Amino acid sequence: MSIPVHIVTGFLGAGKTTLLNRQLSSGDLANTAIIVNEFGDVGIDHLLVESASPADAMIELSDGCLCCTVRGDLVDTLEQLSRRVSGGTPLERVIIETTGLADPAPVLQVIMAAPGIRDRFRVAGVVTAVCALTGLDSLDQHNEARTQVALADVIILTKTDIAPPSPALIATLAALNPLVEPVDANASDVSLTLDDATVSNAKITDSGAGHHNDRHHDNGIEAFTLTHNRPIDEASVGMFVDLLRSTMAPEMLRMKGIVWTEQLADQPLVIHGVRSVFDPPQRLASWPSSERKTRLVVISKHGKRRHIADLFAAFTGQARIDTPDQQAITENPLAIPGM
Numbered sequence: 001m002s003i004p005v006h007i008v009t010g011f012l013g014a015g016k017t018t019l020l021n022r023q024l025s026s027g028d029l030a031n032t033a034i035i036v037n038e039f040g041d042v043g044i045d046h047l048l049v050e051s052a053s054p055a056d057a058m059i060e061l062s063d064g065c066l067c068c069t070v071r072g073d074l075v076d077t078l079e080q081l082s083r084r085v086s087g088g089t090p091l092e093r094v095i096i097e098t099t100g101l102a103d104p105a106p107v108l109q110v111i112m113a114a115p116g117i118r119d120r121f122r123v124a125g126v127v128t129a130v131c132a133l134t135g136l137d138s139l140d141q142h143n144e145a146r147t148q149v150a151l152a153d154v155i156i157l158t159k160t161d162i163a164p165p166s167p168a169l170i171a172t173l174a175a176l177n178p179l180v181e182p183v184d185a186n187a188s189d190v191s192l193t194l195d196d197a198t199v200s201n202a203k204i205t206d207s208g209a210g211h212h213n214d215r216h217h218d219n220g221i222e223a224f225t226l227t228h229n230r231p232i233d234e235a236s237v238g239m240f241v242d243l244l245r246s247t248m249a250p251e252m253l254r255m256k257g258i259v260w261t262e263q264l265a266d267q268p269l270v271i272h273g274v275r276s277v278f279d280p281p282q283r284l285a286s287w288p289s290s291e292r293k294t295r296l297v298v299i300s301k302h303g304k305r306r307h308i309a310d311l312f313a314a315f316t317g318q319a320r321i322d323t324p325d326q327q328a329i330t331e332n333p334l335a336i337p338g339m
């Protein structure tokens with residue numbers, strides 16, 4: 001059984017450590033390793049996180065950002081944890097608190113793709129703290145803040161006790177991540193460690209995506225849904241994903257959803273990708289609702305929607321006058337317009 005890794009992110013000062021402390025003090029983080037990543041020579045945050053978990057469960061990765069310089073350290077740390085587990089130490093979960101300036105995608109990629117890590121750990125979810133007071137400014141001004149929201153499985157609005165979130169902030173969050181309905185940090189059931197069922201259900205249902213089928217925002221990220229009403233050949237799905245990974249990885253922040261395949265039509269395929277890294281597709285035991293339909297939510301850099309939609313159309317046999325079909329693309333990938 002792989003060990004779930006929960007990533008807690010959010011812009012500088014958004015309230016990550018406060019949320020973590022709150023959950024630690026509630027006592028439900030037994031057998032949890034907490035990895036805190038900080039900028040600067042002297043880490044502070046790890047001192048601020050209360051030691052409610054075993055002393056050696058607290059690991060500080062400082063002097064760099066997880067998404068760049070200390071990536072190797074993260075792999076080493078997870079390998080060490082894995083060895084401890086083999087030696088009999090109980091470990092139910094890992095929580096990684098990133099720096100406020102981190103892009104969480106490389107962290108996810110380490111867990112999903114690094115040899116020796118991906119078999120022993122799995123991404124359980126990304127929780128992003130957003131400050132109700134300063135969140136809108138951060139989102140307007142910083143790419144990292146937008147990426148943190150775009151990649152979130154859960155968005156927690158902090159400091160709502162000081163001021164309620166503005167409608168503009170709520171609208172911006174919905175545009176950046178139509179899959180997720182923000183929750184209030186003060187709500188009684190807020191948790192940083194969502195169980196797998198909650199997260200995978202959020203990923204595959206239509207909640208949010210159905211209402212915001214085609215959302216974009218002028219701050220560089222757009223979210224849209226690709227849908228198809230007929231079963232798709234599984235091989236075509238694989239080719240579509242491969243081509244996206246090889247040609248669009250820097251622009252495609254995230255793709256998640258369910259696919260109705262010709263093979264095993266009663267058990268939809270779950271697709272879950274972060275940039276170029278995709279989880280091995282999993283089958284659901286059955287459809288989550290009565291509606292059978294392929295739904296893929298894509299969060300990408302602004303301006304790439306047309307290319308991604310054209311590729312999807314080609315691989316699902318939806319011919320368009322000015323777009324090559326699947327055969328043309330797979331025989332000559334250079335034929336994709338705009339790439």
Ligand SMILES: Nc1nc2c(ncn2[C@@H]2O[C@H](COP(=O)(O)OP(=O)(O)OP(=O)(O)O)[C@@H](O)[C@H]2O)c(=O)[nH]1
Pocket residue numbers: 010011012013014015016017018019045099100129158159160161162185
């Ligand atoms: N009133 C109020 N203050 C909060 C809340 N959450 C965090 N704070 C305060 O905001 C400040 C920053 O909180 P932290 O939890 O350290 O934020 P962080 O995201 O870990 O900060 P960095 O690690 O520096 O990015 C602290 O002074 C907290 O006490 C909240 O929900 N309400």
